[in-house]
Amino acid sequence: MPTSSPTAEIVVVGGGIAALELVLALREAAGDRVHITLVAAQPDFVLQPALVAAVPSRHGAHRRPLRAIADDLGVTLVQAAVASVDPVGRRVVLRRGDPLPYDSLVLAHGAQTVPAFEGVIALGGTVESQELRTLREEIAGGRVRSVAFVAPSRAGWLVPLYDAALLATKSGHTVRVSLITREVRPLEAFGAEASATVAAALAAAGIDFIAGQTARVVEGDVRVAGGSISADRIVALPLVRGLRIAGIPAGGEFGLIPVDRFGRVKGLEDVYAAGDATDYPVKHGSVAGQQADAVAAAIAAPAGSEPFTPVLRATLLAGTAAPIPVGDGAGNDEPAQVPGRYLAPYLRGADETVAA
Ligand SMILES: Cc1cc2nc3c(=O)[nH]c(=O)nc-3n(C[C@H](O)[C@H](O)[C@H](O)COP(=O)(O)OP(=O)(O)OC[C@H]3O[C@@H](n4cnc5c(N)ncnc54)[C@H](O)[C@@H]3O)c2cc1C
Known part of the structure; x- marks a missing residue:
């Protein structure tokens, strides 16, 4: 973690699984040593899988105002789209024009479909x-x-x-x-x-x-x-295609962000990416969560952090009666509809609070 200020300024771009898992993992690993700003184009966190599967989920559809999550986690929320990044000046520039300085930047802004x-x-x-x-x-x-x-x-x-x-x-x-x-x-x-x-x-x-x-x-x-x-x-x-942000490299024919196994964006200092935005070919919530965890560890403790070693695991719902867990360690746990080592329990906790 850069030491230019006593509290490092971490800017996270996105409001989906990767961004929220990153925030939670970073809070766990770095506590108050970091100040986190979440820059999200949309006002709500929406768990796509619950929408997509068109199968009633045990947790129902997940749509939460990011404002409530940010307040809960002590994160500054900026409701805006990022237009460009100036890696030399270490700042992101919002579409509405204002700049945001960072010590470390995490891009978790997903991908577009064609x-x-x-x-x-x-x-x-x-x-x-x-x-x-x-x-x-x-x-x-x-x-x-x-x-x-x-x-x-x-x-x-x-x-x-x-x-x-x-x-x-x-x-x-x-x-x-x-x-x-x-x-x-x-x-x-x-x-x-x-x-x-x-x-x-x-x-x-x-x-x-x-x-x-x-x-x-x-x-x-x-x-x-x-x-x-x-x-x-x-x-x-x-087809999956990258969502271009000026100043960030876009790789190959798909235009996704090239990262190493620690989620570091190739060729840029202190810039990371996680989730669908990266050039890792499997697009899945559990992958996005694991990448975010690796990035959080790399930011909090670069010397000892573990690289992203994908554990691919999903649940084919195949009708409500017979979910089929597939992949590494499948069958050892309940079907993971809500991905993320930290995000899943966090959302479950929020559900229970709402229900109480
Ligand atoms: C049809 C379908 C079904 C799926 N089913 C499952 C499933 O059952 N289980 C599962 O685990 N995964 C599933 N997935 C995959 C899963 O939804 C994605 O892998 C996951 O949502 C990726 O998370 P992410 O945070 O990387 O990106 P996203 O969830 O796409 O989040 C990106 C966020 O960044 C914001 N953003 C975009 N551009 C900007 C910008 N310039 N500035 C600021 N913010 C920006 C967006 O508004 C959004 O909030 C499914 C995907 C699809 C398409």
Whole structure:
């Protein structure tokens, strides 16, 4: 942690899982040695998974005013979007014009989604759960008899696509479901054991798993090498792209922020990034939380901190009755709908306070 002032000024950009986990982890690791300013474009923290899964969560939908969280954690909240960073002058510049100085800066401002195909139901940042609900109703009413679920790339939010495919088969009416992906095995990033678990779930649900394909959608059909798959409806993941902030490097074709295993932004001093904003290919709340924990440790105690070593773990909800934990250590714990070592208990505590 830089020592230019007795209390280091940490600026955190974002208001999602990565930003809040970072704040909580940093409070734990550095206590009052840091002053934290959270710069968030939106007024509320929204836990996307609860919206996305379109399945009632044990904790309900999570939407909390960031103002209340910031007051609770002793954090200064600046409700504004960051436009640029001046790494030499060590300040961020808000879109409305004013600068904010920092000793350490953490970028946790997520990613943007770009539709991969036209004329499909897109699972994405601005979650289309209404369209998915309508789709399930159409299947239940027998009006839709076949659905193709398509992952256009290996990077991104793959877990919800599998979830949506499994949910489609539970709509109470026979439907032909195919899942087309560039992966070689189902959810391959989560490891061989997870793949086997998911493959068994897909097979049990009668889903046709079509692996290793770079799919295109042409005139309402999914084109793959050597053929085409026709379906009444197509559901596709969007492409993941970086949200550009001037002064911050953007890597490769996806424009995401290149980081090392401590979350340090390559080429910049005392600038870190965590969550969907980074170039780590798996986009998931639990990954965002782990990256934030590694960054908090690196800021609080750079000499002894542990690098980010991803433990990939998710829960396929697959209908409320049968959640399927997949990945490292799956089955040792309850399904983790709320990610984050510090964020999950914090939100649970707030729920209990509200309920009391
Ligand atoms: C369809 C779908 C389903 C998903 N399902 C699950 C699931 O079941 N379980 C799970 O764990 N994960 C799931 N995820 C992934 C999970 O939602 C993301 O990985 C996670 O939200 C990433 O958190 P983040 O904090 O990095 O980014 P975000 O949650 O995107 O937060 C970014 C924040 O930064 C703010 N911001 C953006 N630009 C600026 C700026 N310039 N200045 C200031 N603030 C800014 C935004 O307003 C936002 O508050 C799903 C994602 C999708 C799209």
